[in-house]
Amino acid sequence: MGAFFGTGMAAESQFHVLAVDDSLVDRKLVERLLETFSYQVTTVDSGSKALEFLGFREHEDEEAEELSSSDSPSVSPNNHQKVEVNLILTDYCMPGMTEYIC
Template sequence: MSSSSSSSSSSSDEAKFHVLAVDDSVIDRKLIERLLKTCSYQVTAVESGMKAMEVLGKEIEGVNLIITDYSMPGMTGYELLRKVKGCSSLRDIPVVIMSSEDLPSRIDRCLQDGAEEFFLKPVCQSDVNKLRSHLIRRPSSTVAAAAEAEEEVSSLQPQQQQNCRKRKAAAVLLEESCGLSSVQSTKTIRR
């Protein structure tokens, strides 16, 4: 009985993972959706790169991995990969590309530009099993902490400028109290 409880615990952990599946082919989209659900992943399946970007705009915190077809009308899977990796709030989401064409130059380009994996279609269960190692957890507290850190960093710059002005004013007062002008203090320092 304890072994069944541990396997149910494992599947409940995986159920927390949300995979965004993108494919313009209804058949391929339904196949990848079924394979992902077999692994107990939450799946959002869309038919285009543009729809994927809409989902990401609404659910940035909830998407743990994107799996996309390479060849789609409008925005290709490669273009989606580039948009995701080029956006600071999305770049940590792993992207996996799927294609029915086995073109080494295409595969290399996708992997060099940030894809975690490149699967040849038809995707099978053993391919989907490889996704586990790429899934990321993105709790909302992490996103909130990142936003706080970014705000803190941006507020440092004005504070540093103010500190520089204070130091300069203190240096001028010190020069005046020592009877040095700015030109004399520069010559004195150089000696």
């Protein structure tokens, strides 16, 4: 695990973590902890938003307002940009998601 937390990563190949949790406190804790290791961290508050961020789900009209009003990054999967995520951390039990959906 020591090599995993190493600081020898080049800026252009920064390790990107997607943290998914419905608890704001937990998201902020994970974000701050990982940023101390110079990781790029994106946080979202639901499995649906994580799938949307990764480009696996279309942006639905009723979720548009939620996404723009939350502390989630304003990244739209519809712009077809390549999102490279090296690690996804998820809460094991979130409303509206099952292990089959995620």
